Amino acid sequence: MAGGCPPSQKGTNMQSNPPGPKAKFFVGHMNEFQNDKLPFFQSLHQYGDISRFWFGPFPAYYIASPDYIHQVLVTDADKMNKSRALKGAFNVAIGNGIFLNDGDSWKRQRKLVQPAFHTKRIGAYADTMVEYTQRMMTNWRDGDTLEINETMSGLTMKIISKTLFDADLPHDVEEISDAITEILQVVGIRLQSIMFAPDWMPTSNNRKLKRGVEKLDRIIQRFVDDRRASSEDKGDLLSMLLAAQDEDGTGMNDKQVRDEAMTLFGAGHETTAVALTWALYLLSQHPEAEAKLRQEVASVLDGRPATLADLPNMPYSEMLVKETMRLYPPAWGTSRDVTEDIEIGGYPVKKGSPVVMSFHAMHRDPRYWDEPERFNPERFTPENEKRIPKYVYLPFGAGPRVCIGNMFAMMEARLILATIAQNFTLSLVPGHPIEADPIFTLRPKYGMPMVLHRRVPVVPSESALEAARN
Numbered sequence: 001m002a003g004g005c006p007p008s009q010k011g012t013n014m015q016s017n018p019p020g021p022k023a024k025f026f027v028g029h030m031n032e033f034q035n036d037k038l039p040f041f042q043s044l045h046q047y048g049d050i051s052r053f054w055f056g057p058f059p060a061y062y063i064a065s066p067d068y069i070h071q072v073l074v075t076d077a078d079k080m081n082k083s084r085a086l087k088g089a090f091n092v093a094i095g096n097g098i099f100l101n102d103g104d105s106w107k108r109q110r111k112l113v114q115p116a117f118h119t120k121r122i123g124a125y126a127d128t129m130v131e132y133t134q135r136m137m138t139n140w141r142d143g144d145t146l147e148i149n150e151t152m153s154g155l156t157m158k159i160i161s162k163t164l165f166d167a168d169l170p171h172d173v174e175e176i177s178d179a180i181t182e183i184l185q186v187v188g189i190r191l192q193s194i195m196f197a198p199d200w201m202p203t204s205n206n207r208k209l210k211r212g213v214e215k216l217d218r219i220i221q222r223f224v225d226d227r228r229a230s231s232e233d234k235g236d237l238l239s240m241l242l243a244a245q246d247e248d249g250t251g252m253n254d255k256q257v258r259d260e261a262m263t264l265f266g267a268g269h270e271t272t273a274v275a276l277t278w279a280l281y282l283l284s285q286h287p288e289a290e291a292k293l294r295q296e297v298a299s300v301l302d303g304r305p306a307t308l309a310d311l312p313n314m315p316y317s318e319m320l321v322k323e324t325m326r327l328y329p330p331a332w333g334t335s336r337d338v339t340e341d342i343e344i345g346g347y348p349v350k351k352g353s354p355v356v357m358s359f360h361a362m363h364r365d366p367r368y369w370d371e372p373e374r375f376n377p378e379r380f381t382p383e384n385e386k387r388i389p390k391y392v393y394l395p396f397g398a399g400p401r402v403c404i405g406n407m408f409a410m411m412e413a414r415l416i417l418a419t420i421a422q423n424f425t426l427s428l429v430p431g432h433p434i435e436a437d438p439i440f441t442l443r444p445k446y447g448m449p450m451v452l453h454r455r456v457p458v459v460p461s462e463s464a465l466e467a468a469r470n
Contacts, residue, residue: 028054182212
């Protein structure tokens with residue numbers, strides 16, 4: 001596989017440490033990490049496929065090789081736990097769901113949750129995704145300016161509320177949205193901090209977090225109580241969570257259902273909303289790509305709503321979403337804490353040490369990508385995709401903890417983009433600054449104000465119609 005150890009790192013180095021940048025006394029590299037995470041991690045690539053940096057007085061290891069990423073996420077996955085930093089930031093909000101859980105408890109929960117994301121199950125949600133996008137656009141007017149990140153977040157929030165809880169009442173969705181917004185604001189602040197106040201301390205942020213969690217807990221418990229009382233399968237994810245059972249017939253208790261629901265809420269709307277925001281931005285900057293998307297949509301759909309069955313006939317929409325997530329992966333990186341002494345690249349990594357990966361940096365590493373800064377959806381044609389080394393492209397992670405909702409997210413992003421492309425193109429407000437902000441997800445730091453332009457229907461070319469028929 002491409003991307004093995006550089007010559008200086010081959011062999012065993014069990015009495016030494018990996019190279020890395022010079023650290024400041026006590027604070028280490030926390031200033032660089034906090035001020036500009038993305039360039040900081042990209043700068044570590046100069047030290048080789050494994051390097052060492054410092055979170056204050058504590059060493060951490062950065063890996064920049066597909067071989068080592070495979071080791072951490074796949075072959076040695078049972079020697080890794082989710083990092084203490086992530087658990088500290090998220091635990092109050094999402095509890096012990098599959099995002100934070102570890103060990104045998106995680107394996108049990110993953111097995112119970114997995115059927116909710118079976119292909120046939122999530123396929124039933126396609127019509128909801130298209131319908132809610134069409135509803136959203138009934139309020140769009142030619143020439144209006146929208147904050148598109150907020151708009152996409154609102155849309156995906158409504159979709160996850162419907163598909164998770166069968167919640168369609170405006171009051172329920174508004175309450176859920178308000179609670180999630182409060183929770184994510186505080187979690188974002190925690191992820192940016194070296195230290196934050198313990199949960200029991202009544203700071204303003206802790207009070208806001210507690211308020212959001214309690215509000216969401218009440219809503220979720222009401223849905224759970226109603227569903228347990230009726231025993232009705234409404235075709236939503238909650239029905240699947242409540243019906244899930246181990247081999248011995250044991251299911252999830254209310255706390256476990258709550259934690260998984262909170263996890264799905266947080267991941268199920270935020271990451272897709274961010275991916276859609278960046279996709280619409282990139283289309284606005286690349287009119288040739290926008291034209292290809294509109295031509296494909298017109299030739300396949302001919303003005304009717306998109307369906308799940310249409311997606312195999314719209315390959316460009318998939319290529320476009322994949323290339324968007326290469327340049328702007330919503331989940332821009334991850335970390336693990338080592339649970340026993342191990343070796344990576346011939347270097348000792350002691351128990352308890354954090355191991356960090358930046359998917360954003362891997363997606364732009366010139367060793368694996370030609371012109372890595374260029375937007376080029378054709379990288380993901382079937383022929384080209386086969387040439388991408390494994391564990392270089394990681395928008396959903398990898399290994400046993402690969403994102404459980406990856407198929408749901410891809411389906412949602414493609415259907416929403418196709419539905420928008422039938423009716424509108426969007427242009428960035430002139431002069432607006434664009435900078436990626438790596439907090440929990442890779443959001444646009446200054447928002448994404450975009451102008452709506454209603455489009456006349458595209459008349460598909462004969463070649464496009466022939467391609468769609470075949």
